[in-house]
Amino acid sequence: MDKQYEVIMAGFGGQGVMSMGQLLAYAGMLEGLQVTWMPSYGPEQRGGTANCTVILSPRTIGSPVVERPAAVVAMNLPSLDKFEDRVREEGLLVVNATLAGRSVRRTDVRALSIPATAIAEEIGNDRVANMVALGALLEITRLVRPDSVVESLTKALPPHRHNLIPLNQDALRRGMELARHGARRPAC
């Protein structure tokens, strides 16, 4: 990595966007990068949308606030509505097609629409939709190695939850595959 990269991840509360961002930041740290993870926190305890900003950089990070991120991961429609315009030109927009309900309008960004929730349900738990999306993001950006994400997961999860690691790994892989093979510019 030779220059700073910023991602905003957004979705419903409960979709795991916060931990997806933390895993990415943690993995970046493990690979020796400078990282920041910044949540936006609101009044609602449940429901509503949540988002976080992750920055990875080879150098000291100044502002943790980013007006125009290099990438956005939008896990549902309100997130897509809110952040679509913010992605930098030539940036990346990863969309959870299962819950977005519409296609990407911008044409000056690279858009990747994947049925993350559907895939997650398919492999057994809709809670890992975040990992599917993260896999897709990593496949395209190569921000960090998937191994580092798995290592982060191992550190983040308490030992009695380590049984969940294979499921998460699976989801990550499915996301990567989708990104590799899937329709990078969906037709509609």
Add this chain to the structure above:
Amino acid sequence: MDKQYEVIMAGFGGQGVMSMGQLLAYAGMLEGLQVTWMPSYGPEQRGGTANCTVILSPRTIGSPVVERPAAVVAMNLPSLDKFEDRVREEGLLVVNATLAGRSVRRTDVRALSIPATAIAEEIGNDRVANMVALGALLEITRLVRPDSVVESLTKALPPHRHNLIPLNQDALRRGMELARHGARRPAC
């Protein structure tokens, strides 16, 4: 009155030094003077010494705090000890001989030692010792007319206490007489 005059009045709490000062200030106000009355307030609710500073002036009064007053009325020994040195040169020191227990040391002031408490007891109530002292002060300084003090008293006392006025008038008169005839410079 053509220039400012300051008096510090001091004694035990309960000797009525505060109201003596207020009466003087009130009388001054009635006579069209500028006046200030300033208490020194301490932590004790009862006991201890109390003192107040009264200023009468034909002009606007600046500082209500006086380092070196023109006169001091000391109703007991601690007050004499505390304020003797503060009287201005050529100033006046009125001392309640009954409770002072010693004579005035300074020779550069006019000292007037009167048995205020004894006189007050003699006329029926040791609580009017303050009026005896005030009478003495007024006789010498002519700061305000005794009538004005009585008028102030009438305004200050609630109607059901107006029966006390003659006693106070009496005390005031006794103080004036003492000052007129008494030993202005006691021998000892």
Add this chain to the structure above:
Amino acid sequence: MRVAFERPAGLTDCPTHYCPGCTHGIAHRLIAEVITELGVADRTIGVAPVGCSVLAYDYFDYDMIQASHGRAPAVATGVKRALPDRTVFAYQGDGDLASIGMAEIIHAAARGENITVIFINNAIYGMTGGQMAPTTLLGQLTTTSPAGREAPREGYPLRVAELLEQVRGVAYLARYPLTKPPEIGRARNAIRKAFQTQLAGKGFSLVELLSTCPTGWGMTPREALRWVEEVMVPYYPPGEFRDGPEDPGGGPSRKRVG
């Protein structure tokens, strides 16, 4: 067909920000129904606390004041003293009323302040993310009693109604859980009596409502209802604690009415 049940007047159309299954919403409805019933909506002033119900000022269709954390009884006192002919109520959570606002509630009660307080006891700090409340039960896990509340470390849960029962000046005092329609009916009656107490100028009235916080408790809304019934109700017995001002000559009242 006629409408048998609909959203009462007295509530705005604004959807609440409460979590799914949070019974704050039920409490709001009961208050609105009672105020409509008593016909005092146009002269009611409500005081919202700091807590999940902070936005109550958006939900109630009355003149509303948002108070600082714990001070709703003092704010309500200010309003009522200024406007003694208005109906004034404060809505408070258990952190708000029983922790930071303990002095204010006891003194409003002791003054016999002619106001009505609706007290939502959900055994936790909902708004700030599930910390321990004074009413958190022994053994209960919260984000600041992560090993479960234990008396030697975190002290005992406070019973607000029992405490206020000792305070002369209290004219109406009751506690009910918001767990089932019949209980909710009793709660509604209590709320009506509380407001009637105020309208009759009899003094301080308070209704404690045992309420759920599925989010703070880490339960589904249905589990939360059962937890109220099985765990809260035994420690916080429902009933009317006082109805009518105490005999002015007497000592503290000892009888439990309901």
Add this chain to the structure above:
Amino acid sequence: MRVAFERPAGLTDCPTHYCPGCTHGIAHRLIAEVITELGVADRTIGVAPVGCSVLAYDYFDYDMIQASHGRAPAVATGVKRALPDRTVFAYQGDGDLASIGMAEIIHAAARGENITVIFINNAIYGMTGGQMAPTTLLGQLTTTSPAGREAPREGYPLRVAELLEQVRGVAYLARYPLTKPPEIGRARNAIRKAFQTQLAGKGFSLVELLSTCPTGWGMTPREALRWVEEVMVPYYPPGEFRDGPEDPGGGPSRKRVG
């Protein structure tokens, strides 16, 4: 001849600033006697309130902390949590404890904080010049209830012991008047029991002492003693309210022990 009674160790030689006949001085002596008796002077830390007894830090010969108005229980909590093996007491007036400090005392009690509080109820704010206290009786004249306290205007007097009786966490609770040598003896016993409760690690202990304020009440000291007996004692009944921690499973204790 031997000395049968003399000034106890534990008090400095400093004359107090209390008014003639003020029974704060008696309370000080009782505490000092008990602490000497229990042999803990060298590991005692006292907390002085804001009130006439603010200078208690000069009068007691222990390590002393002067607390802000009403917060002595919180300050004592800080000390005790830092030094659990020391003996910690707070000395508070009724304005301090029952007005501004109501939340602090109830919560220290609810936490079962292992401290001892000596509570001087003189039905008035002595230090600031005789204003109304939460414990001022109905009809009593004070400088802020100049027409006599009346419930509709100034509310009802609070009974602190009765209130704290409702709080689990309280392990010892008693009230006695400082009116006559026998009553003073009972007060002394209660103070000893309170400190013993702390030494045994049983939890929160408080002794309420009905005390005179001749200055604030506008009475001679002897009249003041009689006023305590005739007016205060009937409203603030003496006795032991709790002795020993409550059964952890039980509801609020209802029995009056003494």
Add this chain to the structure above:
Amino acid sequence: MEKRAVFDEERCKGCELCIEVCPEGIVHLAGHLNRKGFHPATVTEQERCTGCMFCARMCPDLAITVYRPDKRAAGA
């Protein structure tokens, strides 16, 4: 058959409290999500609804309106 308990899908937060209390057991969560992301509650067999209002009295979000046969209309 006229509807008795009418559920406002967009107000519903899928908390299931109405389900908990419906004596007839006829309330269920729908399979789809509403705009807020919740599965809204709905009555499956309206004809079994007695109009008892339990669901409405329990709903914290006032998502339910209950209708009953108009007595006059019924009598007509």
Add this chain to the structure above:
Amino acid sequence: MEKRAVFDEERCKGCELCIEVCPEGIVHLAGHLNRKGFHPATVTEQERCTGCMFCARMCPDLAITVYRPDKRAAGA
């Protein structure tokens, strides 16, 4: 006759509480003022003092020390 109740004049504030409680009625205020301006309490008939300590237990200012015959001395 040895003194039993000894009053420290300068500590005394003349509050009369000792007078109030002395069962023998032997405590009175002196005519003179002490340095603080109070009439101090004093025992007029020491021989009537029983050493009961009521005065001392009541004195808020710890102005009173009470002595009793030493048992050993008395027995000697």
Add this chain to the structure above:
Amino acid sequence: MEELVLMKGNEAVGEAAIRAGCRFFFGYPITPQNEIPEYMSHRLPQVSGVFVQAESEVAAINMVYGAAAAGVRVMTSSSSPGISLKQEGISYLAGSELPALIVNIMRGGPGLGTIQPAQSDYFQAVKGGGHGDYRLLVYAPSTVQEMVDLTGLALDRADHYRNPALILGDGLLGQMMEPVNLPPLSHPEDLPVKPWATDGRRGGPKRVINSLYLQAEACEEHNRRLQAKYREMEAGEQRWEAAWADDAEVLVVAYGTVARICRTALEGLRDRRLAVGLFRPIALWPFPGPALAGLLQRGRIRAVLVAEMSAGQMVEDVRSVVCGRVPVAFYGRTGGVVPSPEEIGQHVTAVYEGGAINAGCL
């Protein structure tokens, strides 16, 4: 013309508030301002007003919040430690734009300090002791008459701007007596109505008193409105007084009690033909900086001496106005010690004679 009466500053504040139509007082005792609640407790019932002794200063300020929201003129008073306890409530009043009068009769600090007079809460009063960006209208009387006048003004300006106002006095002013001329009694019914007050909808739309704005943008918008109001106050509410300033070479800046002590000291120095003058801010916020700067621009002043009963607080605002043009010296007494005219005189003389003063800039 009204009759002159001799009153304590504390009582005068109370009576003046009543005369200005204030019928609600919520407070808690603390020396040296106890005469205010005591006076109100007997006086307010005579005019159908309400006095409540709150359980604490925190409760008192929140009762004020409620009564202000209900639309009535209302006040509280306290002294330094009690005012510290009110800081959250004061920030709420400002945030919710509620008019109210707060009186601080200062005593020496920090902590329990002393009950003797001081001026060490200047920072707290003018910079905002509470959280957030807000401002109070702060008035500093220096005579009992001015306590009366500024109390009326403060209540009036508070209503005008929907902003809390503070009278910053000290124990000496509160306790001393001077003759005062009281204005006639106004009646609350005659005051302008407050359409924003939450006094029951009465058929109209509901109103809300609130300082919460969950969305940052909304909260910023609210703050912008507040700041615009503060700019308006700065433009319209500066108050000051100057004496012998025209030919002064050394200008003394002081407020409240200290200003009147300085006046006496300067009278003496003027008699000795020293060209010394006095600048007395009457409003401490908005600070009368432009007027002070105006005096400096005339070019005669070669040094400024700020005197306070504090370790140096207003002097920071004075320095920032003087802006390095001339040296600014400071003389302060703390902990309840009131300086005498003589000692002030000595310090002014020292500055006048070119005694060492720090240069204006770092």
Add this chain to the structure above:
Amino acid sequence: MEELVLMKGNEAVGEAAIRAGCRFFFGYPITPQNEIPEYMSHRLPQVSGVFVQAESEVAAINMVYGAAAAGVRVMTSSSSPGISLKQEGISYLAGSELPALIVNIMRGGPGLGTIQPAQSDYFQAVKGGGHGDYRLLVYAPSTVQEMVDLTGLALDRADHYRNPALILGDGLLGQMMEPVNLPPLSHPEDLPVKPWATDGRRGGPKRVINSLYLQAEACEEHNRRLQAKYREMEAGEQRWEAAWADDAEVLVVAYGTVARICRTALEGLRDRRLAVGLFRPIALWPFPGPALAGLLQRGRIRAVLVAEMSAGQMVEDVRSVVCGRVPVAFYGRTGGVVPSPEEIGQHVTAVYEGGAINAGCL
């Protein structure tokens, strides 16, 4: 070398305090700092420490007072409204010369305001939101690592001076995660003893913790000692950081979160060859005025821009240091809005290009 961990700022403060030997935490929940008490509630028991959730912020600060008097390292944390409630207690801590750590993770005000980040409690922190003449040591971290470092430093300096210290962060710093290097765990037994602490006489003479001095002269004497201590802090505890300041023509002054946003903005401008630099106070009190004045004295700087998440607070201290030498512009966002590097950049550019700025002096 220690392992890097990824932590939220709030948690980092808690862990850093524990590592620095602090085993006592008394606090009350409030967003956006809840992670501090939550972290402490599970972490302190692991190291035989004590966590107490107090009944209020007022109680919490007074528990801190008690524990500090007992001689242990102790802390509390809160956010703006809660810190306002602590003002009386903070003044008492300062008055009684008790060391303690207070953490304020600021949110937008005034009143209930918002839970979003802000810097609008600067005045309260550095000028004394409480009553009386006192000062806190105030530290403003701008990264999570610095939250760790300054927490340790603050506890240490607090003990050294027997004075409360304050960490002034904001909601963004509290909530964000960054990698941190944690210092090793210190043990309370290894800290210097405090002979003044009231921990039981143990045979020696009694000790008293107190801020009451009834006699004005005694109170003034006490204040003199305090002021002497503050002068000592001013001499020894100024902290700051400067970047690209040597050749800067426009100097941006900012602290905390805003400083790091400015850094990003300035990086962009430096790439465009604008001679802009950054001055970041790390200690807000004592304010690093001399260092700032030193930069100005080199003569290259022709304008200063102060950026804050407030309506303009630190700017007053900067103006007073700049002292009219060059114009001082201000850019602020309020109510929880965090400025972006782009908008800061635009404002710096405007100043650089000579956009209208007020002259320095009135």
